Amino acid sequence: MDKSLHVIVMYILTHLALIFFVYPGNIIDSTTQGHWAAIFIGVAVHFIFIYLYMKGLSFFPKKDLISIYFGAGKIVSIIFLLPLACYLLMINIITIRAYSEIITIVFLSNTPLWAIMALLLSISTFIAISGIETIFRTGILLMILFLPPVLFVFFASFQNVDWHYFLPLNSDLGFFAKREFYQSFFAFSGGFIFLGFVQPYFSYSRKKILLAAVALVPFFIFSVYIPILTFGQATASLFTLPYVVVVDTININWLMFDRVTMFFLLSLITFIFLFISLIQWKTVRIINKCIPAVNSVYVIVALSLFTYLVCLFIPNWKEVKNLFWWNSMLRFYILIAIPISVYMIGLHSKRGGKQNDG
């Protein structure tokens, strides 16, 4: 059954959750002018690899990523699935730790971290236990409830822009030498892997996913450019979370709420719940396939307990950033190797199938 809508919603929500926080800061730190070049390279890489990935997956209409790798042999599945599982686990840890820190920076300054992390984890674990159908249905619900406020704030954040800050346009390619540029790929690589996991449950049309990715492009551009257009590069580069600071400056007289930041953040944090539960579900799918004997519910619970413990041992924002950086190698491996390998396996099996027929 074609359930493109569910997949599209999931794709957009998880990316939105990732775009508005760390991504603008990374891009602004990586270059001082002509940020569009850094953004477009990221977006182009994103497009190339999701296209390859989906093309590769389309060779196996009823199989998910794990069975594709298992079908290709034991060594192949170890080469690709083990790093993937590690990557997902690390993303899980980083996301929870980073976002709980962001929550304390932005609004819950007195609440202990362990409580916020427990909240983030317990709700996501609960959703993940309920399975993929629940995750996707929750996605639809969250979209109906929280996408309007996010879009409203997104458009309202144009309030204080000064288009002169768009200049100078010309870009040097100096950002290739910057760590932050590579870190910015977090926003691109985090969300798309799930397309390979949903196949037996949800089928989707490739074109629609690509359209959803196109719809996300303005968000990538303006999440970076709105802080720059409001504050200018020199000031925007001082902020940890540039976009959130801009949202703070929005002044809407007729709205009865003074700070729209709260609505914006809480909406995005519900998307984060979704993102984390999706990651947990993926990790458990991999683990379960390798060790089929254990009940998946226990695996999820054990996994989130493990994540929680690791998160407790990360003392500060600097360490989070370090983890972020260490994770980069793995991130590029996932971003590049998995789509290409799936495509190759797909091509290979297609050719093999033809030979068998002939």
Place this chain on the structure above:
Amino acid sequence: MMVKFVRTSLLIICITLPLSGCWDIKDINHRLLPVTMGIAKQGEEYEVILQIPQPTQNTTKIKIVKETGKTITQAIDRISMNMESSVELLHLRIIIIDKETAELGIADILSGFIRAREVSSKTLLVICDEELDSFFANVNGAMESENIAIFDFFEKDKGWTPHIVLTRVWEAFRSIHSYTIDVAIPIVASGESTIISHVGSAVMKKGRMVDRVTSDESLLFNTFHGEGAEGKIEVMDKASVLIVDSAVKNKHQFVDNRPYLQCQINIDVVILEAQKGATNEVIKNDLEKALSNRFKELFAKIQANKADILGLGQYYRSNIPRTKLKEWRTAYYPALTLDVQFHVDIRNEGYIKNPS
């Protein structure tokens, strides 16, 4: 059945415990929500004055508390310590800065506010022309009896007029770091017959007050930024007109490392008062002349101070490479040639015809 029930209830308890947020709860009656903060630097210490409205049965009483500290946070902490409730700066609307402090520079104060995020970055900045103590004492008595707040003077839907420049904390913070833009901050003092009198605007350069301009010049500043509508101005003793609309057209050129700006400001006015003999033509010409002279004076003043409160550097961002743009205020801005032209259109003359 039983097992499932127990499991579900355990889960519900687990989720409700963190959701309730019971550890840092503080009821609203134990929070003090000041709306105005005064800051003065005295030697090494900051003096912080908070104006806290306290609702009583029929009216709102306004309480003033004062404390000093090495930092603003310390001063506020001390107030919190000595008061029966804790001070929350979430609803702060106006920060009044002592003039001497503004002349010394407010960059640290502003970055403190932006960093800690408790004070909204939308808070308005005002500079006080007199001692903060006497200002608050004078203002408070009048305000308590009339039940109004200082920020009413600055709200666009309340007492704001286009003579008053509105500058928020984030804008002032931007001007400290931005290469090409500065800000102006309104200056007030306690008035004689009115509660507050507006005495002009401070020209801030990189967070330091370097000069001041009159309130008529502030109106031009606002007109330049497209916020001059509804402002009244007098014309050469002959008439007074109301600006109903204004539009600014800028043409910028950059020749031989020198910036040139041709600025045309079109304003639509309505005649409010006209003396005998003041024909439309005379009013129009006088107004155009008076405004462009005033604008030139304003520009000469801010250019001499190298403070770009009009944000003219913004136009040359594409002409000057970024490494050089840093020196906009010192290298390029003093050489800027500004040619300003006012074009006045008299939209109507009211109920009484005026000879054209």
